[in-house]
């Protein structure tokens with residue numbers, strides 16, 4: 001599907017969608033909890049739907065209540081009736097988080113996926129799980145991934161340099177099954193705040209939470225598990241800073257946006273977008289109930305996105321409108337996302353007259369002359385590239401068409417409806 005964005009000023013209020021990072025973790029935690037969990041403000045993106053389907057496959061009962069909530073009933077142990085196919089759609093987190101959880105079973109399960117997930121590596125999941133005695137086969141480092149446990153938690157080592165998502169899954173799996181003190185050594189962990197988020201959700205769900213020794217070691221102290229059914233847990237999914245970042249940038253470059261529904265005390269990694277907005281000189285008002293961003297003369301900024309890689313696309317759209325040369329660090333984190341985001345951002349922003357060069361781990365972004373003819377951008381089947389292009393198009397000199405806009409369904413199905421609602 002294609003959309004054409006005409007350059008325009010914007011003004012209005014957006015309610016941030018539910019965080020898919022929190023929602024998918026809450027699904028995992030509800031599966032591993034013995035009792036009923038009622039989820040309010042549940043996510044409805046494709047990644048959220050993938051996690052809901054997966055926990056059903058792994059034995060949880062999920063119903064949608066009249067009060068627009070999600071009720072999840074589980075006896076706390078993943079289970080499958082016989083050979084089972086677990087479909088992660090395009091969600092990297094669902095694959096990497098549920099693989100160690102499904103490995104707790106002694107039944108064979110096969111993880112499959114679609115679209116961009118078919119190109120994302122699984123060799124590190126294979127290496128880690130087979131080191132723990134799990135039988136694992138991949139398709140030469142790609143999906144499908146066959147797993148047959150049972151995984152037994154023992155002292156182990158995991159590489160955190162490509163992604164934090166596998167560690168998230170290991171923490172959930174160990175938190176539910178450790179029968180003695182165990183520690184997980186982690187090398188070179190990236191995306192650290194996502195691990196804070198995992199520990200926070202584990203705590204909220206009453207799980208056995210490990211001690212975090214400077215993100216290098218996670219130590220579980222044995223807690224005997226009780227088999228009694230716990231009382232119903234009500235859990236609300238907080239708003240998503242990663243999605244909201246696009247509209248904050250839109251306010252900074254093209255008018256005025258108020259964003260509601262965000263927790264300013266969150267552990268979400270992408271709250272760090274506020275630092276870039278502060279540095280570039282837009283007008284920013286941060287209150288408990290809302291964040292307001294208003295257009296102003298913008299200057300170049302320097303930002304380290306190593307631990308919040310999803311901010312690259314919106315921050316490139318911001319840098320593209322700043323005077324001077326902006327630098328964003330953490331380029332090595334971009335290769336294994338829905339597209340190779342370094343290449344996608346370079347290709348599409350070049351068409352908009354923005355020059356992006358790479359120096360080792362740094363992305364250098366320089367605004368050049370704006371192109372005054374209508375042009376067509378490619379979304380690279382990557383939701384964040386589509387959203388970055390759409391925001392940048394608000395301040396182009398001519399109409400900009402964007403192909404493949406359905407990719408936004410992965411994280412933010414309402415993105416274009418929200419964007420239309422604030423165009424003046």
Ligand SMILES: O=C(O)C1=C[C@@H](OP(=O)(O)O)[C@@H](O)[C@H](O)C1
Pocket residue numbers: 020021022093162163164165168190191194309310333
């Ligand atoms: O745990 C999570 O919810 C996520 C972790 C990050 O991935 P990496 O740990 O691979 O950087 C992030 O990019 C992804 O969108 C969501």
Ligand SMILES: C=C(OP(=O)(O)O)C(=O)O
Pocket residue numbers: 090091092093094310337338384411
């Ligand atoms: C990379 C992303 O998600 P995931 O890795 O969970 O597919 C994302 O949402 O940008």
